Amino acid sequence: MGRYVLRRLLQMIPVFIGTTFLIFVMVHALGDPVNALFGDRAPDPAVAAQIRAQYNLNDPLWLQYVKYMGKLFQWDFGTTFSGQTVTSQLAAAYPVTLKLTAVAFTIEVVFGIGLGLLSGLRRGRIADNSVLILTLVVISIPTFVTGYVLQYLVGVKWGILPATVGFDVTFQSLLLPGIVLASVSLAYVARLTRTTVAENTKADYVRTAVAKGLPRHRVVINHLLRNSLIPVVTFLGTDLGALMGGALVTERIFNIHGVGYTLYQGIVRQSTNTVVGFVTILVIIFLLANLLVDLLYAVLDPRIRYA
Amino acid sequence: MPDQEKYNRSDPMAGAGDEDEEMQSAVESRTLDLGTMEGETLIKAERLGDHPETPAAGEERVAPRSLWQDAWRDLRRNPIFIISGLLIVFLVIVAIWPGLFTSTNPLNCDLTKSQQGPTSGHPFGYDTQGCDVYARTIYGARASITVGVCATAGSALVGTLLGGLAGFFGGWSDSVISRVADIFFGIPILLGGLVFLSVITIRSIWIVVAFIVVLGWPQLARIGRGAVITAKQQDYVTAARALGAGSGRLMLRHILPNAVAPIIVVATIALGTYIALEATLSYLGVGLKPPTVSWGIDISAASDSFSIAPHMLLFPAAALSITVLAFIMLGDAVRDALDPKLR
Numbered sequence: 001m002g003r004y005v006l007r008r009l010l011q012m013i014p015v016f017i018g019t020t021f022l023i024f025v026m027v028h029a030l031g032d033p034v035n036a037l038f039g040d041r042a043p044d045p046a047v048a049a050q051i052r053a054q055y056n057l058n059d060p061l062w063l064q065y066v067k068y069m070g071k072l073f074q075w076d077f078g079t080t081f082s083g084q085t086v087t088s089q090l091a092a093a094y095p096v097t098l099k100l101t102a103v104a105f106t107i108e109v110v111f112g113i114g115l116g117l118l119s120g121l122r123r124g125r126i127a128d129n130s131v132l133i134l135t136l137v138v139i140s141i142p143t144f145v146t147g148y149v150l151q152y153l154v155g156v157k158w159g160i161l162p163a164t165v166g167f168d169v170t171f172q173s174l175l176l177p178g179i180v181l182a183s184v185s186l187a188y189v190a191r192l193t194r195t196t197v198a199e200n201t202k203a204d205y206v207r208t209a210v211a212k213g214l215p216r217h218r219v220v221i222n223h224l225l226r227n228s229l230i231p232v233v234t235f236l237g238t239d240l241g242a243l244m245g246g247a248l249v250t251e252r253i254f255n256i257h258g259v260g261y262t263l264y265q266g267i268v269r270q271s272t273n274t275v276v277g278f279v280t281i282l283v284i285i286f287l288l289a290n291l292l293v294d295l296l297y298a299v300l301d302p303r304i305r306y307a
Numbered sequence: 308m309p310d311q312e313k314y315n316r317s318d319p320m321a322g323a324g325d326e327d328e329e330m331q332s333a334v335e336s337r338t339l340d341l342g343t344m345e346g347e348t349l350i351k352a353e354r355l356g357d358h359p360e361t362p363a364a365g366e367e368r369v370a371p372r373s374l375w376q377d378a379w380r381d382l383r384r385n386p387i388f389i390i391s392g393l394l395i396v397f398l399v400i401v402a403i404w405p406g407l408f409t410s411t412n413p414l415n416c417d418l419t420k421s422q423q424g425p426t427s428g429h430p431f432g433y434d435t436q437g438c439d440v441y442a443r444t445i446y447g448a449r450a451s452i453t454v455g456v457c458a459t460a461g462s463a464l465v466g467t468l469l470g471g472l473a474g475f476f477g478g479w480s481d482s483v484i485s486r487v488a489d490i491f492f493g494i495p496i497l498l499g500g501l502v503f504l505s506v507i508t509i510r511s512i513w514i515v516v517a518f519i520v521v522l523g524w525p526q527l528a529r530i531g532r533g534a535v536i537t538a539k540q541q542d543y544v545t546a547a548r549a550l551g552a553g554s555g556r557l558m559l560r561h562i563l564p565n566a567v568a569p570i571i572v573v574a575t576i577a578l579g580t581y582i583a584l585e586a587t588l589s590y591l592g593v594g595l596k597p598p599t600v601s602w603g604i605d606i607s608a609a610s611d612s613f614s615i616a617p618h619m620l621l622f623p624a625a626a627l628s629i630t631v632l633a634f635i636m637l638g639d640a641v642r643d644a645l646d647p648k649l650r
Contacts, residue, residue: 140579140635142586
């Protein structure tokens with residue numbers, strides 16, 4: 001077990017370096033940040049030189065990367081050109097995104113697994129076919145279309161839920177964005193659960209459980225669902241990582257000042273430190289989520305060996 | 308290890324599993340999208356299917372059919388395949404000859420008609436600039452379909468080539484390709500799009516296509532690699548090798564035809580998702596730019612005044628969703644037909 005974790009951690013290092021370096025190069029290709037800072041006016045050469053020296057902009061790109069990473073590990077993400085520290089931006093954005101993630105994830109788990117179980121148990125019937133078709137439709141409609149339509153219908157026309165979030169983040173206002181954000185993953189969870197449930201209904205252990213006279217709900221919950229959820233849990237784990245990365249589209253539609261929103265603003269305003277800092281955190285979360293999923297997988301399924 | 312060999316012979320899957328685990332990547336191929344999900348079940352099904360069929364005694368021997376002939380027989384009777392196939396043919400015709408369906412120029416706009424609802428002769432109404440929404444929806448098909456088809460062709464080509472080579476040769480080339488794929492996989496696609504595309508000031512369809520290929524190939528490379536590893540271990544490949552076939556012949560004549568099915572399925576579904584991706588990028592302001600007519604641009608422009616004039620958003624959005632759905636359903640139907648386990 002220990003060796004397995006160690007090996008996976010070591011494998012992560014080149015991926016981490018490669019991904020962050022790629023983003024670093026791309027962001028720095030956005031253009032000269034000093035010129036962007038001054039806008040249309042030409043900067044005073046002395047001031048420009050001072051800023052360049054302060055932000056290490058004269059070094060070759062790889063050295064800038066190394067220096068940046070060195071600071072990063074001391075929890076110093078640098079400051080934006082407006083003087084705000086990236087750490088404070090992170091501190092402001094993350095609680096909002098985490099709340100949204102919690103709402104979306106709950107919806108995804110409850111309805112995704114519920115619908116998948118229903119459909120897998122009634123394979124080939126009307127309920128099953130309608131779940132299959134509905135999930136395909138949900139997957140096909142881009143999130144920004146679902147977002148605008150639901151925002152208009154539920155938020156504006158019928159007025160059931162708040163249409164936008166803004167600064168005052170309440171549970172009620174996050175419900176609608178949560179549904180929009182969860183919809184596509186929900187469809188995947190339902191389809192995945194359906195497939196594994198339908199496969200496992202024919203398994204020997206289910207037949208044994210039925211034959212020894214267990215009531216149906218115990219067969220379904222203790223035997224069938226428990227074994228069918230292994231691939232679903234791995235999907236959910238990775239998805240949780242993706243959700244915590246913030247939702248560019250959903251946060252923009254519903255005016256949620258979370259990670260996705262801040263990141264989008266950072267890119268639009270060419271704020272190099274914001275973008276690189278946020279993306280680095282996202283990559284770390286993504287890789288850790290993957291590692292956790294692997295470990296969870298092995299805990300859930302004892303047949304998996306740690307080589 | 309003689310023991311190991313015996314074990315391998317008794318269970319053809321044992322070897323396959325080992326090799327897969329040995330080259331596990333740091334970022335596991337999680338089934339984060341429909342394409343991968345469907346492709347992987349297909350590879351699994353193929354693995355189970357290498358027990359020889361025993362023909363029932365007394366039954367008349369019919370000419371053996373190939374997997375594709377079997378699949379085609381199934382598909383011809385599948386209503387989902389027929390509907391999605393016809394839809395795609397229709398969409399391709401619209402994309403190539405939009406003039407057949409409307410005589411209105413999508414760039415010929417009249418500001419006095421701004422945001423007017425549907426009227427006779429103009430069934431979808433007008434957008435903010437006073438352009439005919441119906442004409443724009445028809446002409447928008449071309450951009451979306453071109454991006455979808457070209458990006459899919461590109462990433463399928465690059466992905467199959469690299470994934471196939473990684474799977475066939477294994478060893479260090481596999482490690483290098485898998486790690487590089489991991490790096491590209493680690494970048495969230497929308498985020499990468501925002502950063503990457505805002506760097507480039509030229510806005511053409513081909514830039515968007517190139518970007519999707521750059522971030523999209525790892526998905527197909529993974530599927531290709533898995534399929535090639537599975538096919539490589541089949542007895543007919545060993546037989547061909549024993550008869551003296553070289554690597555090139557093995558790859559092209561024996562492995563590729565047997566590994567291509569999951570790639571085609573994943574690519575078809577990816578085509579749908581790439582079309583949606585282009586629209587999303589255009590919505591975020593980094594995809595295509597006017598005067599190119601595209602559904603994504605129109606939806607983005609209409610989103611500001613959705614509550615006043617919902618028709619401006621709903622028609623292009625419906626066209627976009629139906630197109631994506633058609634490709635996903637086609638891939639789904641082809642997958643079902645190619646899966647021997649469902650027979």
